[in-house]
Each structure stands twice: as C-alpha cells, then as structure tokens.
Amino acid sequence: MKNSFKLANGTQIPAIGFGTYKIPDGEDAYNSVKEALACGYRHIDTASLYGNEESVGRAIRDSGIAREDIWVTSKVWDDDQGYEKAKASIENSLKRLDIGYIDLMLIHWPIPEGFEGDWAELNLSTWRAFEEAYKEGKLRAIGVSNFMPKHLKPLLAKCEIAPMVNQMEIHPTYPQKETVDFCQNRGIVMEAWAPLGRAQDLEDPTINAVAAIYNKTPAQICLRWAYQHGIVTLPKSTHVERIRDNRKIFDFEIHKNEMELLDSLPDDKRISRHPDNLPR
Secondary structure: OOOOOEEOOEEEEOOEEEEOOOOOHHHHHHHHHHHHOOOOOEEEEOHHHOHHHHHHHHHHOOOOOOHHOOOOEEEOHHOOOOHHHHHHHHHHHHHHHHOOEEEOOOOOOOOOOOOOOHHHHHHHHHHHHHHHHHHHEEEEEEEEEOOOHHHHHHHHOOOOOOEEEEEEEEEOEEEEHHHHHHHHHOOOOOEEEOOOOHHHHOOOHHHHOOOOOOOOOHHHHHHHHHHHHOEEOOOOOOOOHHHHHHHHOOOOOOOOOHHHHHHOOOOOOOOOOOOOOOOO
C-alpha cells in the first residue's frame, strides 16, 4: 500500500494519521475527523482517555468510506490495566466506536500510578488480554505507547505475540533515537505523537531554513523527516487548512544534507513527562 508501513503481522498501517488528543467529544471531534477523512487521511488515532471515541466512530460511519480503508487506533488507560480490566476496556472502546473492530490497540503508558514496583507484571497481564482479543479478531494489531527499552524488555521476554507498534513523543528536537533504534531493530514500527513538538519545533530556525529550501511549511518538514526515518506521524489540528497541509508530505524528499542537518538538532527538547514520572 502506498504511503504506509508494514507491521510484523503483514498488515499495512498508513504512514500519516490524524491525532484527536484534546479534541472534545461532540461536534468538534466529529467535524475534525470528518474533515480529515475528506482530506484523504485514512488513519485516525484516539484513546479511551480522550473521551471522544463515540464522535470519532460516528464520523467514520458517516464518512461514506469503506471501513476496511480506515485505520483506527485506541488505547487502554492506566486505570484499566490488568487482564480483566483491559478486557473490559477493549470491549468498551469497541462499543463506543461502533465500527466492528479496532485496527490497533495500545497500552497507553508503561507505569500506572500505584504500580511503580510491579509495573512489568501488570503490563504482561494487560498484554494477555490484548493477545486474546487479537486472536479473536477484535483487534487487527496490538502495541504499546510511551514504552522505552527498559519497559519493553520484560514484555518481550514473556509475551507470545510481540508488540507491533510503539507510539511515543518524537519530533526533530526530541528524536528518541535509542528507543527508535531498539524498536526498529526488532520489527516494531514507531509512531510519533506530537510530531511537531506541540508547535515548538515550528519556530526552530534550522527547520524553517530547510522549509524555505523545499518551499514547504515547517510542519511538513517535521512530518517528512519522520516519514523518511520510517516513523508514522499523528499530527493534530482543528483548523481545516492545517489538516489539509499536514498530509502533503509525499510529493517531495528531503535530501541527505538537509536530513543530516535536521538530525544534528539539539535532541533534548521533551515536551511531556518522562514515562517513569508520575502522575501524568
């Protein structure tokens, strides 16, 4: 499939998705997702925490686009970790979305508050529910979110089905190279949430200079940079023009010199909490 990446189980995940974090349930979420789909997006990212799964599902059903042509991701929140709770959370997401199945389900964070001492066992218990739902056809793929190598290693050592995706904060000024390399070397596809650094990277002079070379926006440069590193991106906006522009990254290529320039940016401009830090 064009402009997609292949997961370990052979399914294709669209290389650019539409993020819905902090888009309120109701008309805001419904209209934003509907517009994104109309603009050509075929990958929608939500989560039980976001509280907008019902509107996301309604927009997908009303889009007129075949269900099998749209990739939908959701996530199990900290409070729902553990085998029984995770099973219930998956069922609740399926009901709220009402789209038949979920393409990708993720564990949202590796260390829920109150489980600082036994988070690895908790993740494995949650993962058993994921593997079960995957085998039952309720989920097309399963993965994790915000997992660093230290969080992934215990899971990889005991799981039956390895995570297919790891979604984390990744952008040019916070590339997370160690985790990206660890995952890609093991066939785990990386996804970037906040791929624009929640707009902070759009002010970077180097990114703006590269954008001028290619007559593209700084956002398009950030997204194309990630794509060329084999990373799925999930830009989010409620503005129609930005929704449209963020997808226009497949008609050019950043050459080696400019990629090296972007790769040499300061790599410590994290905008979120470290996965080990609580509360979130």
